[in-house]
């Protein structure tokens with residue numbers, strides 16, 4: 001077996017290469033289907049100009065590399081076979097040849113120039129962000145996304161919907177495991193949509209493979225990317241910059257609707273917001289606040305402060321038994337509205353409504369070992385905000 | 389000065405002997421390699437299936453971070469410093485390194501650096517959880533308290549590397565034997581000389597980056613804090629100005645090792661020696677001007693993206709020259725396939741494969757899809773593991789008989805090679821597919837569509853881990869029970885001064901410098917004119 005090492009060697013390489021390319025030709029990518037299995041080998045072609053341009057340069061590069069690889073390794077395997085000492089060959093003694101050395105410097109340089117041309121034109125497409133039909137502001141939070149339809153006055157959070165039970169195997173995993181969110185970003189088909197991307201806390205990265213859009217969400221910086229999608233449907237992506245322990249759990253889901261449907265959706269959203277605004281003035285009962293507060297807590301706080309309210313020693317303080325939580329309501333509201341500078345405790349003023357903030361505070365003041373015995377109303381939160 | 393090594397622990401604590409220090413570096417790096425490997429096993433075990441099974445997501449990202457840090461700074465870099473310590477004086481005919489006491493210091497601060505780093509895992513709040521690239525503000529405002537210890541340990545590692553590289557530069561520039569001109573130095577010495585300059589240039593940049601972090605965390609500055617007027621992207625520029633040369637710091641000595649081994653088993657001098665030297669220098673130069681290819685998705689202006697794309701593509705030219713030279717060295721040689729040669733050939737193939745994916749990654753528009761996915765993970769493991777680790781393994785098999793005067797078992801060596809080679813490809817080839825299909829890196833959990841290839845990859849990883857235990861077994865067995873040999877040359881086709889001293893290499897070599905004859909770089913010209921007296925060496929114990 002050891003004698004035949006070179007032969008084994010080459011067949012192994014051949015098989016792996018074959019595996020690699022099989023998938024490439026089997027399927028050049030589909031849109032948002034959950035692909036998968038051993039057949040899923042290549043990049044999706046996607047549905048936008050940019051993703052197609054990326055796919056094309058990707059394939060071109062792969063082909064060029066394959067051809068070079070076959071020639072170079074082919075020659076190498078021939079040498080490994082033909083010039084074995086065991087075949088009784090004598091070693092030559094040459095060690096220089098100016099001609100070939102110049103050739104194999106110049107030829108690759110020319111090939112590179114050949115590659116650089118399509119690579120440049122593809123990149124120009126990525127940067128063609130002018131004259132959008134609509135602008136969407138995308139903000140990365142630990143560990144969720146916020147989308148704002150600029151000019152329409154609508155903004156919402158988009159959080160993963162997969163439950164902790166599914167993640168920890170206490171419940172069977174659903175078909176859309178880690179690929180489902182509370183509210184996808186909704187955009188119209190056949191419109192040039194520009195994404196203005198930024199971060200709120202650490203750096204995240206907003207990626208939709210089918211759009212060919214991946215852009216870091218950096219705090220303090222706005223950058224632009226764009227997509228024009230023809231085909232309505234759901235498109236799934238992910239966060240691709242390490243952003244802490246929830247990094248794997250903040251999927252990106254975009255729903256592309258026909259323009260008419262999009263406009264209907266937009267109107268509904270606006271009405272919803274108006275109805276919501278009216279609830280701020282309403283007096284909420286203990287039971288209502290507890291019910292709403294628990295939901296908000298589980299989604300927005302439990303990730304750090306834990307469902308038990310006990311936090312994680314040294315990183316996230318316990319809210320169960322905390323002096324702030326059990327103290328005057330304003331202290332607690334202040335933390336949620338302003339965050340704690342220089343720590344992971346961010347401001348929730350932009351992420352949660354007044355109702356949500358009131359409810360979650362009320363919930364915390366009356367859960368686990370805490371029992372303050374008052375009522376926190378959305379109006380209190382609003383007053384606090386206005387007083388600032 | 390024909391005295392032997394001191395006895396007991398003192399020998400290792402106070403030694404200024406380049407061979408002892410080389411051995412210490414190698415042992416230390418192997419220990420770190422196993423530790424970093426253990427972290428990798430935890431990662432792959434968790435990723436075997438979708439869902440969280442074994443560890444918390446928080447601990448998972450600590451593991452990815454520690455795996456990267458330990459492998460880069462604890463395993464690979466010290467391993468090549470160990471080889472440099474052992475081999476550079478032997479290869480240039482010097483009695484020792486130029487600065488032996490500093491040599492001792494630069495090694496002995498390393499265990500402390502890593503003790504501090506690893507101890508953070510046991511601190512409240514856990515260890516570093518921000519990736520080996522430790523991007524701010526995740527590593528500053530949002531970091532666990534232990535980050536200060538992380539910064540301290542990076543400073544110590546940096547100091548160790550800088551001292552080590554100054555020592556190598558001083559040795560190569562001042563201690564070459566008469567007649568050993570620069571253009572006669574073995575390629576391993578050349579690649580290390582150039583690497584040492586890279587280290588001296590960029591380690592201070594790393595130190596600067598972590599110091600700015602320290603200031604942001606503890607003294608209220610805002611270098612990287614957007615809220616205070618700073619810029620998180622600045623961190624990435626500074627980091628990668630260190631980080632990209634760093635990957636060449638790792639790979640250039642590996643090139644050097646392979647350039648020593650391939651001629652030996654081809655029984656033919658290295659093809660294109662001078663172009664190898666120039667290519668190495670060209671790669672080193674280019675490595676300073678391509679850093680932002682790691683930041684194509686950060687939203688740089690298009691002019692910047694284009695520049696970094698073109699500059700990165702250029703690296704393919706000198707790298708290609710090297711690959712062609714290795715293959716042409718084999719052409720019309722008389723090839724045999726001992727274990728070091730197998731590892732070197734696998735290096736050429738797999739490193740080139742990693743180079744191809746590197747070329748693909750350099751195309752900014754395509755990188756938008758590849759960036760921060762498993763495609764990148766696969767790419768850099770092809771160049772780091774099949775590159776640096778395979779080359780380091782080849783070096784150990786190649787020089788071990790010279791170091792300890794015992795031959796390893798060829799069959800066991802080959803078995804280890806094939807297990808490592810196959811397992812490596814089972815582990816990392818599927819990661820290309822995962823990345824292209826859309827699996828981001830540093831994910832503690834993944835969607836169901838990625839299950840199959842992750843399972844394959846995990847199985848491969850455990851096998852690959854097993855291959856390293858086999859390597860450990862082979863080394864221990866050779867050192868203790870290997871067949872005794874005393875042929876100075878060890879390998880039929882070996883060329884160079886290190887093969888002219890006795891086997892095992894005595895504790896002190898070239899006390900009296902050899903004189904290298906005039907002539908071209910080639911087999912027969914590597915003669916020692918004035919042979920030093922070997923008799924005195926025989927009385928001292930071997931360097932073990």
Ligand SMILES: [Cu+2]
Pocket residue numbers: 204205239240241242243244246247248250
């Ligand atoms: Cu993330």
Ligand SMILES: [Cu+2]
Pocket residue numbers: 631632635678679681682
């Ligand atoms: Cu780089």
